[in-house]
Amino acid sequence: MKQLLISTISFIFLTCTLLLPIQTLNAQIPEDNKSIIKELNFVTEDGWTLYATLYLPPVNKPNPIPGVVIMSEPDWVPRSISDEISLGIAERGMAALAVDVRGTDASFGSKAYQLFTQKERDAIQLDIRAAVDTLASQKEVDGNRIAVFGASVMVDYVAREAATNHDQIKAIMLSTGWLTDSGREALKNRKDLPVLAFMSEDDDKQKQQMAAEPYFLSGDNGSELLFVMDRGASIFNRPGNPIGKTTDWLMTNLMGIGYQSKVSFRTEDRKLLRGTLYMPDWIDTESQPVAGVVFIHGANHDATTWWHLAREVTKTGMASLIFDQRGYMTSAANNERPYAFDIDIIQKDIKAAITFLASQQGVDPGRIALVTATSRGGPTVAAAYRDERVKTIVGLSFYGGNETTDQYITEMDIPLFLTASINDVRADGRSLADATRKTYGLSNNKETELIMYDDAGRGSSMLKTKPELTGMIVRWINEKLSE
Numbered sequence: 001m002k003q004l005l006i007s008t009i010s011f012i013f014l015t016c017t018l019l020l021p022i023q024t025l026n027a028q029i030p031e032d033n034k035s036i037i038k039e040l041n042f043v044t045e046d047g048w049t050l051y052a053t054l055y056l057p058p059v060n061k062p063n064p065i066p067g068v069v070i071m072s073e074p075d076w077v078p079r080s081i082s083d084e085i086s087l088g089i090a091e092r093g094m095a096a097l098a099v100d101v102r103g104t105d106a107s108f109g110s111k112a113y114q115l116f117t118q119k120e121r122d123a124i125q126l127d128i129r130a131a132v133d134t135l136a137s138q139k140e141v142d143g144n145r146i147a148v149f150g151a152s153v154m155v156d157y158v159a160r161e162a163a164t165n166h167d168q169i170k171a172i173m174l175s176t177g178w179l180t181d182s183g184r185e186a187l188k189n190r191k192d193l194p195v196l197a198f199m200s201e202d203d204d205k206q207k208q209q210m211a212a213e214p215y216f217l218s219g220d221n222g223s224e225l226l227f228v229m230d231r232g233a234s235i236f237n238r239p240g241n242p243i244g245k246t247t248d249w250l251m252t253n254l255m256g257i258g259y260q261s262k263v264s265f266r267t268e269d270r271k272l273l274r275g276t277l278y279m280p281d282w283i284d285t286e287s288q289p290v291a292g293v294v295f296i297h298g299a300n301h302d303a304t305t306w307w308h309l310a311r312e313v314t315k316t317g318m319a320s321l322i323f324d325q326r327g328y329m330t331s332a333a334n335n336e337r338p339y340a341f342d343i344d345i346i347q348k349d350i351k352a353a354i355t356f357l358a359s360q361q362g363v364d365p366g367r368i369a370l371v372t373a374t375s376r377g378g379p380t381v382a383a384a385y386r387d388e389r390v391k392t393i394v395g396l397s398f399y400g401g402n403e404t405t406d407q408y409i410t411e412m413d414i415p416l417f418l419t420a421s422i423n424d425v426r427a428d429g430r431s432l433a434d435a436t437r438k439t440y441g442l443s444n445n446k447e448t449e450l451i452m453y454d455d456a457g458r459g460s461s462m463l464k465t466k467p468e469l470t471g472m473i474v475r476w477i478n479e480k481l482s483e
Helices: 002-019 079-091 118-122 124-136 154-164 181-189 205-217 232-237 242-253 303-315 343-359 374-384 403-411 432-442 459-465 468-480
Strands: 036-043 049-056 065-071 095-100 141-151 169-175 195-200 224-228 259-266 272-279 290-296 319-324 363-373 390-396 416-421 449-453
Touching: 036 124, 049 079, 049 124, 065 079, 065 124, 079 095, 079 232, 079 242, 095 124, 118 124, 124 141, 124 154, 141 154, 141 232, 141 259, 154 169, 154 181, 169 205, 169 232, 169 242, 181 205, 195 205, 195 242, 205 224, 224 242, 232 242, 259 343, 272 303, 272 343, 290 303, 290 343, 290 374, 303 319, 303 363, 303 459, 303 468, 319 343, 343 363, 343 374, 363 374, 363 468, 374 390, 374 403, 374 432, 390 459, 390 468, 403 432, 416 432, 416 468, 432 449, 459 468
Parallel strands: 065 095, 065 141, 141 169, 169 195, 195 224, 290 319, 290 363, 363 390, 390 416, 416 449
Antiparallel strands: 036 049, 049 095, 259 272, 272 319
16 A cells, blocks of 8 residues: 555656646846757657757857757756856857757657656667757758767766767766766777766765766866766856856867868879868968968878877867878778888878968968878978978977988978887887987987987877877977967
8 A cells, every 4th residue: 555655646746747837948048148049859760859959159150160969867957957058158159959858848759758668768879869960960060079968867878979979079078977887988988088077066975976987087188077066957057157167168179179171182293182171260260370280190000190189289279181191091092002111202292281281271381380200200301391381390200211301301490399219119120219319410400309208109109108298299389380
Protein backbone atom coordinates (compact mmCIF):
# COMPACT_ATOMS: atom_id res chain seq x y z
CA MET A 1 0.00 0.00 0.00
CA LYS A 2 2.85 2.36 0.83
CA GLN A 3 4.53 1.66 -2.52
CA LEU A 4 1.25 2.22 -4.36
CA LEU A 5 0.77 5.57 -2.63
CA ILE A 6 4.27 6.71 -3.61
CA SER A 7 3.71 5.63 -7.22
CA THR A 8 0.40 7.47 -7.33
CA ILE A 9 1.94 10.66 -5.96
CA SER A 10 4.80 10.40 -8.45
CA PHE A 11 2.33 9.97 -11.32
CA ILE A 12 0.28 12.99 -10.20
CA PHE A 13 3.43 15.10 -9.84
CA LEU A 14 4.70 14.06 -13.27
CA THR A 15 1.30 14.68 -14.88
CA CYS A 16 1.06 18.14 -13.33
CA THR A 17 4.61 18.91 -14.42
CA LEU A 18 3.89 17.94 -18.00
CA LEU A 19 0.72 20.06 -18.06
CA LEU A 20 2.52 23.22 -16.95
CA PRO A 21 2.60 25.86 -19.69
CA ILE A 22 5.89 26.27 -21.52
CA GLN A 23 7.70 29.36 -20.29
CA THR A 24 7.53 32.42 -22.48
CA LEU A 25 10.69 32.27 -24.60
CA ASN A 26 11.26 36.02 -24.55
CA ALA A 27 10.84 36.39 -20.80
CA GLN A 28 14.44 37.40 -20.23
CA ILE A 29 15.05 39.41 -23.39
CA PRO A 30 15.44 43.13 -22.62
CA GLU A 31 13.31 45.64 -24.50
CA ASP A 32 16.35 47.41 -25.93
CA ASN A 33 17.73 44.19 -27.42
CA LYS A 34 19.06 44.63 -30.97
CA SER A 35 20.06 41.05 -31.70
CA ILE A 36 18.15 39.12 -34.33
CA ILE A 37 16.06 36.34 -32.77
CA LYS A 38 14.37 33.56 -34.76
CA GLU A 39 12.31 30.55 -33.72
CA LEU A 40 12.95 27.36 -35.67
CA ASN A 41 12.67 23.59 -35.51
CA PHE A 42 14.53 20.63 -36.98
CA VAL A 43 14.41 16.84 -37.00
CA THR A 44 17.01 14.45 -35.56
CA GLU A 45 18.33 11.31 -37.27
CA ASP A 46 15.77 9.19 -35.44
CA GLY A 47 12.83 11.46 -36.29
CA TRP A 48 12.38 13.60 -33.16
CA THR A 49 11.34 17.19 -33.84
CA LEU A 50 13.26 19.70 -31.72
CA TYR A 51 12.47 23.37 -31.18
CA ALA A 52 15.10 26.05 -30.77
CA THR A 53 15.82 29.77 -30.74
CA LEU A 54 18.50 31.29 -32.96
CA TYR A 55 20.29 34.47 -31.84
CA LEU A 56 22.31 36.47 -34.36
CA PRO A 57 24.33 39.71 -34.05
CA PRO A 58 22.48 42.86 -35.12
CA VAL A 59 25.11 43.68 -37.74
CA ASN A 60 25.99 41.44 -40.69
CA LYS A 61 29.62 40.33 -40.89
CA PRO A 62 31.55 39.94 -44.17
CA ASN A 63 32.54 36.36 -43.26
CA PRO A 64 30.46 33.62 -41.64
CA ILE A 65 30.58 33.85 -37.84
CA PRO A 66 31.25 31.21 -35.17
CA GLY A 67 28.26 29.65 -33.42
CA VAL A 68 27.43 28.18 -30.03
CA VAL A 69 24.86 25.42 -29.42
CA ILE A 70 23.26 25.63 -25.97
CA MET A 71 21.43 22.48 -24.96
CA SER A 72 18.73 22.68 -22.29
CA GLU A 73 18.88 20.43 -19.24
CA PRO A 74 16.43 17.52 -19.32
CA ASP A 75 14.08 17.38 -16.34
CA TRP A 76 15.09 20.86 -15.23
CA VAL A 77 14.78 24.11 -17.22
CA PRO A 78 13.72 25.05 -20.78
CA ARG A 79 15.87 26.88 -23.28
CA SER A 80 14.54 30.27 -22.18
CA ILE A 81 16.98 30.15 -19.25
CA SER A 82 19.71 30.62 -21.88
CA ASP A 83 18.44 33.98 -23.15
CA GLU A 84 21.06 36.02 -21.29
CA ILE A 85 24.10 34.01 -22.33
CA SER A 86 22.74 33.72 -25.88
CA LEU A 87 22.32 37.48 -26.14
CA GLY A 88 25.80 37.95 -24.67
CA ILE A 89 27.21 35.67 -27.35
CA ALA A 90 25.36 37.55 -30.11
CA GLU A 91 26.62 40.89 -28.79
CA ARG A 92 30.21 39.63 -29.25
CA GLY A 93 29.58 38.87 -32.92
CA MET A 94 28.77 35.16 -32.69
CA ALA A 95 25.59 33.13 -33.19
CA ALA A 96 23.80 31.07 -30.54
CA LEU A 97 21.24 28.30 -30.87
CA ALA A 98 19.34 27.41 -27.67
CA VAL A 99 17.62 24.04 -27.92
CA ASP A 100 14.96 22.17 -25.95
CA VAL A 101 16.11 18.54 -25.87
CA ARG A 102 13.72 15.69 -26.64
CA GLY A 103 11.06 14.94 -24.08
CA THR A 104 11.10 18.46 -22.62
CA ASP A 105 9.12 21.66 -23.07
CA ALA A 106 8.53 22.60 -26.73
CA SER A 107 10.37 19.43 -27.83
CA PHE A 108 8.19 17.23 -25.59
CA GLY A 109 7.01 15.05 -28.45
CA SER A 110 5.05 11.97 -27.40
CA LYS A 111 6.96 10.94 -24.28
CA ALA A 112 8.40 12.80 -21.31
CA TYR A 113 12.13 12.61 -20.60
CA GLN A 114 11.33 11.39 -17.10
CA LEU A 115 9.86 8.22 -18.62
CA PHE A 116 12.76 7.50 -20.98
CA THR A 117 14.70 4.26 -20.72
CA GLN A 118 18.48 4.60 -20.52
CA LYS A 119 18.74 3.74 -24.21
CA GLU A 120 16.25 6.50 -25.04
CA ARG A 121 18.19 8.95 -22.90
CA ASP A 122 21.43 8.09 -24.67
CA ALA A 123 19.75 9.10 -27.94
CA ILE A 124 19.97 12.70 -26.69
CA GLN A 125 23.42 12.70 -28.30
CA LEU A 126 21.52 12.77 -31.60
CA ASP A 127 19.89 16.03 -30.44
CA ILE A 128 23.33 17.60 -30.10
CA ARG A 129 24.34 16.30 -33.54
CA ALA A 130 21.22 17.69 -35.19
CA ALA A 131 21.59 21.02 -33.38
CA VAL A 132 25.20 21.40 -34.55
CA ASP A 133 24.21 20.59 -38.13
CA THR A 134 21.30 23.03 -37.96
CA LEU A 135 23.42 25.88 -36.63
CA ALA A 136 26.19 25.14 -39.12
CA SER A 137 23.65 25.25 -41.98
CA GLN A 138 22.66 28.85 -41.26
CA LYS A 139 24.01 31.14 -43.96
CA GLU A 140 25.46 33.52 -41.34
CA VAL A 141 27.39 30.79 -39.51
CA ASP A 142 30.84 29.29 -40.04
CA GLY A 143 30.22 25.55 -39.79
CA ASN A 144 33.90 24.95 -38.96
CA ARG A 145 33.68 26.93 -35.72
CA ILE A 146 30.99 25.54 -33.45
CA ALA A 147 31.04 25.32 -29.64
CA VAL A 148 28.56 23.32 -27.56
CA PHE A 149 27.31 24.01 -24.02
CA GLY A 150 25.87 21.28 -21.84
CA ALA A 151 25.02 21.02 -18.15
CA SER A 152 24.52 18.21 -15.62
CA VAL A 153 23.63 14.99 -17.49
CA MET A 154 24.26 16.70 -20.86
CA VAL A 155 27.97 17.09 -20.05
CA ASP A 156 28.71 13.47 -20.94
CA TYR A 157 26.73 13.56 -24.18
CA VAL A 158 28.45 16.78 -25.30
CA ALA A 159 31.87 15.22 -24.67
CA ARG A 160 30.93 12.09 -26.61
CA GLU A 161 29.61 14.01 -29.60
CA ALA A 162 32.65 16.29 -29.68
CA ALA A 163 34.85 13.21 -30.02
CA THR A 164 33.00 12.20 -33.20
CA ASN A 165 32.87 15.64 -34.83
CA HIS A 166 36.35 17.12 -35.20
CA ASP A 167 35.47 19.19 -38.25
CA GLN A 168 32.71 21.29 -36.71
CA ILE A 169 32.98 21.21 -32.90
CA LYS A 170 36.01 23.27 -31.91
CA ALA A 171 35.23 23.97 -28.23
CA ILE A 172 32.88 22.79 -25.48
CA MET A 173 31.53 24.33 -22.29
CA LEU A 174 30.49 21.97 -19.50
CA SER A 175 28.61 23.14 -16.42
CA THR A 176 28.39 21.33 -13.07
CA GLY A 177 27.97 17.86 -14.51
CA TRP A 178 29.73 14.51 -14.61
CA LEU A 179 31.34 12.09 -17.02
CA THR A 180 30.94 8.38 -17.63
CA ASP A 181 33.84 6.26 -18.84
CA SER A 182 32.67 6.93 -22.41
CA GLY A 183 32.82 10.66 -21.84
CA ARG A 184 36.27 10.42 -20.30
CA GLU A 185 37.60 8.46 -23.27
CA ALA A 186 36.02 11.00 -25.62
CA LEU A 187 37.89 13.89 -24.02
CA LYS A 188 41.15 11.95 -23.98
CA ASN A 189 40.77 11.39 -27.72
CA ARG A 190 40.29 15.10 -28.48
CA LYS A 191 43.63 16.63 -27.51
CA ASP A 192 42.77 19.61 -29.72
CA LEU A 193 39.55 20.49 -27.88
CA PRO A 194 39.51 23.45 -25.45
CA VAL A 195 37.12 22.90 -22.53
CA LEU A 196 35.55 25.56 -20.32
CA ALA A 197 34.41 23.71 -17.19
CA PHE A 198 32.17 25.33 -14.58
CA MET A 199 32.38 24.19 -10.96
CA SER A 200 29.77 25.39 -8.46
CA GLU A 201 30.86 26.88 -5.17
CA ASP A 202 27.49 25.71 -3.82
CA ASP A 203 28.30 22.01 -4.35
CA ASP A 204 30.16 19.66 -2.03
CA LYS A 205 33.73 18.68 -2.90
CA GLN A 206 32.75 15.41 -4.54
CA LYS A 207 30.45 17.14 -7.01
CA GLN A 208 33.03 19.87 -7.56
CA GLN A 209 35.63 17.25 -8.44
CA MET A 210 33.25 15.64 -10.93
CA ALA A 211 32.49 19.01 -12.53
CA ALA A 212 36.20 19.88 -12.74
CA GLU A 213 37.23 16.52 -14.24
CA PRO A 214 36.75 17.60 -17.91
CA TYR A 215 39.24 20.43 -17.38
CA PHE A 216 41.91 18.10 -16.02
CA LEU A 217 41.32 15.53 -18.77
CA SER A 218 41.69 18.13 -21.52
CA GLY A 219 44.97 18.30 -23.36
CA ASP A 220 44.35 21.73 -24.88
CA ASN A 221 46.11 24.82 -23.54
CA GLY A 222 42.94 26.87 -24.02
CA SER A 223 41.00 24.92 -21.38
CA GLU A 224 39.90 26.77 -18.24
CA LEU A 225 38.11 26.03 -14.97
CA LEU A 226 35.71 28.59 -13.48
CA PHE A 227 34.10 28.76 -10.04
CA VAL A 228 30.49 29.92 -10.32
CA MET A 229 27.37 30.34 -8.23
CA ASP A 230 24.42 27.99 -8.71
CA ARG A 231 24.40 25.17 -11.29
CA GLY A 232 23.66 24.31 -14.89
CA ALA A 233 22.64 27.15 -17.17
CA SER A 234 21.40 29.10 -14.14
CA ILE A 235 25.01 30.16 -13.53
CA PHE A 236 24.58 32.83 -16.20
CA ASN A 237 21.92 34.61 -14.10
CA ARG A 238 24.20 34.95 -11.07
CA PRO A 239 26.82 37.51 -9.93
CA GLY A 240 30.50 37.26 -10.82
CA ASN A 241 30.22 38.18 -14.51
CA PRO A 242 29.90 34.58 -15.78
CA ILE A 243 28.58 35.81 -19.15
CA GLY A 244 31.54 38.13 -19.66
CA LYS A 245 34.06 35.46 -18.68
CA THR A 246 32.40 32.91 -20.93
CA THR A 247 32.19 35.16 -23.98
CA ASP A 248 35.81 36.28 -23.44
CA TRP A 249 36.82 32.62 -23.50
CA LEU A 250 34.81 32.06 -26.67
CA MET A 251 36.42 35.08 -28.32
CA THR A 252 39.82 33.45 -27.77
CA ASN A 253 39.07 29.79 -28.33
CA LEU A 254 36.29 29.93 -30.94
CA MET A 255 36.26 33.31 -32.66
CA GLY A 256 40.01 33.53 -32.17
CA ILE A 257 40.95 30.53 -34.33
CA GLY A 258 39.94 32.59 -37.36
CA TYR A 259 37.86 32.09 -40.44
CA GLN A 260 39.11 28.98 -42.21
CA SER A 261 38.97 28.60 -45.98
CA LYS A 262 40.32 25.99 -48.37
CA VAL A 263 42.68 27.58 -50.90
CA SER A 264 44.77 26.61 -53.90
CA PHE A 265 47.57 28.29 -55.83
CA ARG A 266 50.14 27.44 -58.50
CA THR A 267 53.90 27.41 -58.46
CA GLU A 268 56.07 29.01 -61.14
CA ASP A 269 56.20 25.64 -62.92
CA ARG A 270 52.39 25.40 -62.78
CA LYS A 271 52.03 22.78 -60.04
CA LEU A 272 48.73 23.13 -58.18
CA LEU A 273 49.10 23.24 -54.40
CA ARG A 274 46.28 23.15 -51.87
CA GLY A 275 46.06 24.31 -48.31
CA THR A 276 44.07 26.12 -45.64
CA LEU A 277 44.08 29.84 -44.88
CA TYR A 278 43.17 31.14 -41.42
CA MET A 279 42.19 34.81 -41.19
CA PRO A 280 41.44 36.66 -37.92
CA ASP A 281 37.92 37.91 -38.66
CA TRP A 282 37.45 39.95 -35.49
CA ILE A 283 39.92 42.51 -36.87
CA ASP A 284 39.12 45.08 -39.54
CA THR A 285 41.88 43.84 -41.84
CA GLU A 286 40.80 46.22 -44.60
CA SER A 287 41.99 49.23 -42.61
CA GLN A 288 44.48 47.29 -40.50
CA PRO A 289 46.22 44.56 -42.56
CA VAL A 290 47.73 41.79 -40.47
CA ALA A 291 51.03 39.95 -40.60
CA GLY A 292 51.10 36.44 -42.07
CA VAL A 293 52.85 33.14 -41.37
CA VAL A 294 53.58 30.34 -43.87
CA PHE A 295 54.01 26.86 -42.36
CA ILE A 296 56.26 24.42 -44.27
CA HIS A 297 55.93 20.75 -43.35
CA GLY A 298 58.77 18.22 -43.31
CA ALA A 299 59.44 15.40 -45.74
CA ASN A 300 57.52 12.81 -43.73
CA HIS A 301 54.52 15.01 -42.87
CA ASP A 302 51.80 17.15 -44.47
CA ALA A 303 49.90 20.38 -43.83
CA THR A 304 47.95 18.97 -40.88
CA THR A 305 51.21 18.84 -38.93
CA TRP A 306 50.87 22.57 -38.27
CA TRP A 307 47.17 23.05 -37.71
CA HIS A 308 47.48 23.52 -33.92
CA LEU A 309 50.36 25.98 -34.09
CA ALA A 310 48.65 27.83 -36.97
CA ARG A 311 45.53 28.19 -34.84
CA GLU A 312 47.55 29.58 -31.91
CA VAL A 313 49.22 32.09 -34.23
CA THR A 314 45.86 33.18 -35.64
CA LYS A 315 44.50 33.70 -32.12
CA THR A 316 47.01 36.53 -31.71
CA GLY A 317 45.70 38.36 -34.78
CA MET A 318 47.80 37.08 -37.66
CA ALA A 319 46.97 35.18 -40.85
CA SER A 320 48.22 31.59 -41.15
CA LEU A 321 48.70 29.43 -44.24
CA ILE A 322 49.27 25.69 -44.04
CA PHE A 323 49.65 23.80 -47.32
CA ASP A 324 50.62 20.45 -48.81
CA GLN A 325 53.74 20.49 -50.92
CA ARG A 326 53.64 18.79 -54.32
CA GLY A 327 53.18 15.07 -54.05
CA TYR A 328 51.65 15.25 -50.56
CA MET A 329 48.02 14.65 -49.58
CA THR A 330 45.74 17.19 -51.29
CA SER A 331 48.55 18.37 -53.59
CA ALA A 332 49.34 14.91 -54.96
CA ALA A 333 48.07 15.10 -58.54
CA ASN A 334 47.87 11.81 -60.41
CA ASN A 335 49.54 9.95 -57.54
CA GLU A 336 52.65 12.10 -57.87
CA ARG A 337 55.43 11.03 -55.52
CA PRO A 338 56.65 13.53 -52.88
CA TYR A 339 59.86 15.42 -53.51
CA ALA A 340 61.67 14.65 -50.31
CA PHE A 341 65.02 16.40 -50.63
CA ASP A 342 65.18 18.40 -53.89
CA ILE A 343 65.97 21.96 -52.78
CA ASP A 344 65.36 23.54 -56.20
CA ILE A 345 61.90 22.01 -56.51
CA ILE A 346 60.77 22.41 -52.91
CA GLN A 347 61.73 26.09 -52.80
CA LYS A 348 59.31 26.72 -55.70
CA ASP A 349 56.46 25.47 -53.53
CA ILE A 350 57.54 27.66 -50.63
CA LYS A 351 57.94 30.74 -52.84
CA ALA A 352 54.47 30.18 -54.26
CA ALA A 353 53.03 29.94 -50.74
CA ILE A 354 54.74 33.19 -49.68
CA THR A 355 53.41 35.00 -52.74
CA PHE A 356 49.92 33.62 -52.26
CA LEU A 357 49.69 34.66 -48.61
CA ALA A 358 51.18 38.09 -49.31
CA SER A 359 48.58 38.66 -52.04
CA GLN A 360 45.56 38.03 -49.80
CA GLN A 361 43.28 40.93 -48.96
CA GLY A 362 43.85 41.94 -45.37
CA VAL A 363 47.42 40.62 -45.22
CA ASP A 364 50.39 42.99 -44.98
CA PRO A 365 52.75 41.70 -47.73
CA GLY A 366 55.75 43.22 -45.99
CA ARG A 367 55.37 41.19 -42.78
CA ILE A 368 55.71 37.47 -43.47
CA ALA A 369 57.25 34.78 -41.26
CA LEU A 370 58.19 31.21 -42.23
CA VAL A 371 57.96 28.20 -39.93
CA THR A 372 59.80 25.12 -41.15
CA ALA A 373 61.13 21.77 -39.95
CA THR A 374 63.87 19.24 -40.61
CA SER A 375 64.89 18.78 -44.26
CA ARG A 376 62.89 21.83 -45.35
CA GLY A 377 65.40 24.14 -43.67
CA GLY A 378 67.57 24.51 -46.76
CA PRO A 379 64.72 25.04 -49.24
CA THR A 380 63.13 27.57 -46.88
CA VAL A 381 66.31 29.60 -46.79
CA ALA A 382 66.57 29.41 -50.59
CA ALA A 383 62.97 30.62 -50.96
CA ALA A 384 63.43 33.49 -48.51
CA TYR A 385 66.79 34.69 -49.86
CA ARG A 386 66.51 38.32 -50.96
CA ASP A 387 62.77 38.32 -50.39
CA GLU A 388 62.15 41.48 -48.39
CA ARG A 389 58.67 40.28 -47.45
CA VAL A 390 60.14 37.64 -45.13
CA LYS A 391 61.08 39.07 -41.75
CA THR A 392 61.96 35.93 -39.76
CA ILE A 393 62.33 32.15 -39.99
CA VAL A 394 61.53 29.61 -37.28
CA GLY A 395 63.32 26.29 -37.75
CA LEU A 396 62.78 23.06 -35.81
CA SER A 397 65.63 20.52 -36.20
CA PHE A 398 66.97 22.72 -39.00
CA TYR A 399 68.97 20.99 -41.73
CA GLY A 400 68.73 20.08 -45.41
CA GLY A 401 70.88 22.80 -46.90
CA ASN A 402 74.04 22.88 -48.99
CA GLU A 403 76.98 25.24 -49.56
CA THR A 404 74.73 27.65 -51.46
CA THR A 405 72.08 27.90 -48.75
CA ASP A 406 74.82 28.18 -46.11
CA GLN A 407 76.11 31.23 -47.98
CA TYR A 408 72.57 32.62 -48.16
CA ILE A 409 72.27 32.40 -44.38
CA THR A 410 75.41 34.47 -43.86
CA GLU A 411 74.02 37.15 -46.20
CA MET A 412 70.44 37.21 -44.88
CA ASP A 413 69.99 39.87 -42.22
CA ILE A 414 66.87 38.41 -40.64
CA PRO A 415 66.59 36.83 -37.18
CA LEU A 416 66.25 33.05 -36.91
CA PHE A 417 64.63 31.11 -34.08
CA LEU A 418 66.22 27.64 -34.03
CA THR A 419 65.75 24.63 -31.80
CA ALA A 420 66.77 20.97 -31.82
CA SER A 421 67.44 17.96 -29.60
CA ILE A 422 71.06 17.30 -28.62
CA ASN A 423 70.68 13.56 -29.27
CA ASP A 424 68.91 13.90 -32.65
CA VAL A 425 70.99 11.81 -35.06
CA ARG A 426 69.77 10.34 -38.37
CA ALA A 427 70.19 6.69 -39.28
CA ASP A 428 73.03 7.66 -41.65
CA GLY A 429 74.92 9.26 -38.76
CA ARG A 430 74.22 12.90 -39.60
CA SER A 431 73.33 14.99 -36.57
CA LEU A 432 70.39 17.39 -36.82
CA ALA A 433 71.64 18.98 -33.62
CA ASP A 434 74.98 19.79 -35.27
CA ALA A 435 73.24 21.08 -38.41
CA THR A 436 71.03 23.38 -36.33
CA ARG A 437 74.02 24.67 -34.37
CA LYS A 438 75.83 25.27 -37.65
CA THR A 439 72.94 27.36 -38.96
CA TYR A 440 72.96 29.39 -35.77
CA GLY A 441 76.68 30.04 -36.20
CA LEU A 442 76.25 31.09 -39.84
CA SER A 443 73.62 33.72 -39.03
CA ASN A 444 74.99 37.22 -38.66
CA ASN A 445 71.80 38.69 -37.22
CA LYS A 446 72.35 39.60 -33.58
CA GLU A 447 68.80 38.61 -32.64
CA THR A 448 69.08 35.01 -33.86
CA GLU A 449 68.39 32.54 -31.06
CA LEU A 450 69.15 28.84 -30.48
CA ILE A 451 67.52 26.52 -27.94
CA MET A 452 68.89 23.00 -27.49
CA TYR A 453 66.93 20.33 -25.63
CA ASP A 454 68.12 17.02 -24.26
CA ASP A 455 65.14 14.94 -25.33
CA ALA A 456 62.62 16.93 -27.37
CA GLY A 457 62.36 14.65 -30.39
CA ARG A 458 62.57 15.91 -33.96
CA GLY A 459 60.94 18.65 -36.01
CA SER A 460 57.27 19.40 -35.48
CA SER A 461 57.00 16.57 -32.92
CA MET A 462 58.93 18.84 -30.55
CA LEU A 463 55.75 20.87 -30.11
CA LYS A 464 54.19 17.85 -28.39
CA THR A 465 57.13 16.84 -26.22
CA LYS A 466 57.89 20.45 -25.27
CA PRO A 467 54.51 22.26 -25.16
CA GLU A 468 56.14 25.49 -24.04
CA LEU A 469 57.67 25.79 -27.52
CA THR A 470 54.29 26.77 -28.96
CA GLY A 471 54.06 29.87 -26.78
CA MET A 472 57.71 30.75 -27.40
CA ILE A 473 57.28 30.53 -31.18
CA VAL A 474 54.06 32.55 -31.15
CA ARG A 475 55.67 35.29 -29.05
CA TRP A 476 58.75 35.31 -31.30
CA ILE A 477 56.70 35.71 -34.46
CA ASN A 478 54.58 38.45 -32.94
CA GLU A 479 57.66 40.35 -31.85
CA LYS A 480 59.46 40.06 -35.18
CA LEU A 481 56.39 40.93 -37.26
CA SER A 482 55.24 43.87 -35.15
CA GLU A 483 54.92 47.08 -37.08
